[in-house]
Ligand SMILES: Cc1ncc(C[n+]2csc(CCOP(=O)(O)OP(=O)(O)O)c2C)c(N)n1
């Protein structure tokens with residue numbers, strides 16, 4: 151790949167995700183075809199075997215998710231990619247990956263929903279589903295990509311977070327990012343920081359697969375390594391054996407949360423533009439963040455003190471970054487291609503400090519920069 | 534070679550796991566577990582190489598107690614996880630253990646596709662004609678007319694044959710035994726694990742607690758004994774009419790064929806892909 155990387159590549163978002171996955175060390179893909187995510191599977195079916203990896207098309211997305219968990223337990227970095235209807239189906243085994251702490255990456259290229267919905271239209275309707283889609287209380291990491299370059303870098307980061315914290319990581323893309331072609335200069339694979347799960351260093355008899363270190367993360371042995379252990383979707387003790395002991399159950403849940411809280415500074419990623427002197431700002435993510443950036447730049451040309459906070463991490467919701475900005479600014483605009491799935495998070499954090507203005511599209515149309523430019527202008531307080 | 538039960542327990546049961554297990558006294562699951570351990574012992578598979586995957590149900594609890602790499606998955610999905618494990622590390626010896634509801638209701642799609650795909654995996658299905666763990670609801674193998682907690686007026690659906698399904702779907706090896714025929718079961722499991730390709734062993738087993746009692750089939754011993762009377766060999770079954778086979782359990786090897794295994798075929802794909810990449 152490094153050869154190619156010297157010259158810019160004309161890639162679509164889905165292809166950039168594949169490049170990111172391969173550089174991050176992904177060597178296993180299992181999934182089921184669906185628009186607008188299929189290119190990821192198609193390209194990996196070509197690329198993975200060439201680097202000694204494995205591609206398999208399963209009978210459905212439930213099976214795809216099961217297979218990547220299995221592959222990860224056998225020591226291979228693994229991913230799947232899907233869209234709304236398939237994202238519904240993966241939820242069961244996604245919960246398994248949460249409980250059994252199995253690193254893996256799930257890409258959901260969002261399209262209009264619910265159900266079969268609008269297969270070829272962009273949408274951001276799966277944000278809260280990514281947060282709460284699998285049943286039961288659980289922390290989760292959800293990242294959103296907004297450009298082709300993002301699709302590369304964030305995919306690498308998703309694998310790194312998955313490996314470092316032993317968690318499934320969800321990447322939300324959308325139809326616009328997935329199918330937009332842009333010239334990108336990918337970094338040389340050697341220059342990309344890639345993290346791998348920590349393997350146990352103790353003798354097998356001492357190994358406690360779910361004990362957790364200071365960060366709450368346990369080293370992870372692969373099946374076949376000599377560290378025979380039990381993996382289950384039942385709530386389990388430090389050894390992985392099922393337990394209903396209230397103390398152990400609570401300890402288990404708290405550790406899963408602690409892993410993520412300890413990693414906040416690294417996991418919660420945002421990009422901030424023109425925020426230093428901003429009096430108004432926009433919070434946007436995914437393809438909409440691009441429109442928002444352009445709108446902010448245009449408004450700045452007229453002297454409007456407006457900034458943009460692009461959310462890369464949607465969950466855990468980056469409240470530490472957002473709270474001071476809500477204090478700094480008079481109003482915040484939250485444009486989304488849904489009825490307000492992130493604006494409700496903003497409102498929750500805001501607690502009445504700042505005026506929260508929603509801007510929602512649920513008609514299968516993309517939110518343009520022009521639309522947002524006008525919306526920003528309307529928000530300018532009279533001088 | 535008979536293997537003393539105690540030696541088997543010492544070698545394969547987890548020492549750091551608190552017992553008792555969840556199974557009812559007399560449950561057929563224990564017989565299947567014993568047979569599996571004897572097969573593993575005879576074949577001399579190292580514990581580190583063994584992966585035992587299961588779904589959810591009484592049968593699904595088996596891996597918890599055994600000192601292998603064990604994977605207790607979600608209901609019906611054992612074969613999907615097993616597929617990932619096997620493809621990621623083909624050197625591992627992967628066995629999936631499932632219930633009848635697990636493998637053929639919620640997991641039916643995975644089951645037929647695993648058979649069609651023909652990875653080098655072993656699938657053991659403990660067929661007790663009922664949903665044991667959830668309290669005796671009907672499963673895809675509950676006989677027509679019988680009682681369950683969701684068919685108190687008599688079951689109106691027809692049971693299907695798991696083994697015939699596996700043969701039709703393309704499994705390389707398919708065999709059936711009952712928990713009465715423990716010696717046969719030992720041998721079939723051994724053969725299944727040795728088989729290169731997808732190998733299925735269906736074990737007719739007793740859930741006297743949830744199925745037997747409601748259908749007046751007696752206690753565990755009565756049920757197990759009844760399998761002796763109902764069993765016919767494959768050779769004998771071939772000579773009988775479908776009417777004569779009614780109510781009988783055909784035991785033995787139903788299918789044994791050699792076909793390309795997708796784990797190995799994929800190695801060839803990798804070689805082809807790598808060569809093309811080099812050229813490019
Ligand atoms: C998705 C889902 N649906 C339902 C259940 C509840 N459930 C647990 S075990 C089981 C049936 C088990 O029956 P079977 O597979 O025949 O195994 P047995 O208990 O008889 O060994 C069901 C329905 C579940 N765990 N997951």
Ligand code: SF4
Pocket residue numbers: 555556557559560561562591592661665666739740741742743
């Ligand atoms: S309920 Fe039935 S299948 Fe489950 S352990 Fe008891 S006897 Fe066995």
